[in-house]
Amino acid sequence: MMLAAKADGTKLPPYIIFKGKRASNLPKISGCLVVCSPNGWMTRELCVDWIKKTFTSLTTNKSLLVWDTYATHQTNEVAKELLQRNALQKFIPGGCTGILQPPDVSWNKPFKGMGIRSFTS
Numbered sequence: 001m002m003l004a005a006k007a008d009g010t011k012l013p014p015y016i017i018f019k020g021k022r023a024s025n026l027p028k029i030s031g032c033l034v035v036c037s038p039n040g041w042m043t044r045e046l047c048v049d050w051i052k053k054t055f056t057s058l059t060t061n062k063s064l065l066v067w068d069t070y071a072t073h074q075t076n077e078v079a080k081e082l083l084q085r086n087a088l089q090k091f092i093p094g095g096c097t098g099i100l101q102p103p104d105v106s107w108n109k110p111f112k113g114m115g116i117r118s119f120t121s
Contacts, residue, residue, distance in 0.1 A: 001014060001015065001016050001017065002014070002015035002017070002042060002050055003015075003107050004054065012054045013031055013032055013033050013053075013054070014031075014032045014033070015032070015033045015035070015046075015050050015053075015054070016029065016032050016033065016034045016035070017035055017036065017037055017040055017041065017042060017046060018034065018035070018036045018040060019036065019037070019038070019039060019040030020036040020037075020038070020040075021036065021038055022036070023035065023036055033050070033053055033054075035049065042070070042072050043072060044072050044075045044077055044078065046072075047072045047073065047075070047077075047078050048077055048078060048081045051078065051081045051082060051085065051087075052081065055082070055085040055087060061086070062086050062087070062088070063085070063086065063087045063088070064087065064088050064089070064090060065082060065087050065088070065089045065090075066089075066090050066091075066092065066100075066101070067089065067091065067092065067101075068091065068092050068097050068101070069091045069092065069093070069094055073089070073091070074091070
């Protein structure tokens with residue numbers, strides 16, 4: 001699951017990733033973006049898809065995306081997609097997510113306690 005919010009606290013639609021190969025079997029969840037990947041993890045392609053579907057709803061002003069150093073976030077394709085949307089990205093150093101990214105602690109805690117992998121941006 002990818003959870004994100006704007007600086008003003010407005011939450012973006014949750015991006016839920018199910019494990020599987022066929023998107024036709026995915027449930028429809030109101031207010032959420034639902035996709036699949038073979039192992040249920042965020043891929044480079046899904047990360048670009050998330051940017052396309054969420055950043056189109058943001059302002060056209062310059063923006064900053066702060067997220068962890070997950071390898072998918074650091075790809076050239078992701079950087080290119082963000083630049084096309086006038087967005088810069090900064091990475092939280094390893095071991096600092098719990099300090100510098102409060103939503104990771106509060107929003108993701110219930111998911112992590114259930115053994116569900118979740119990424120917060």
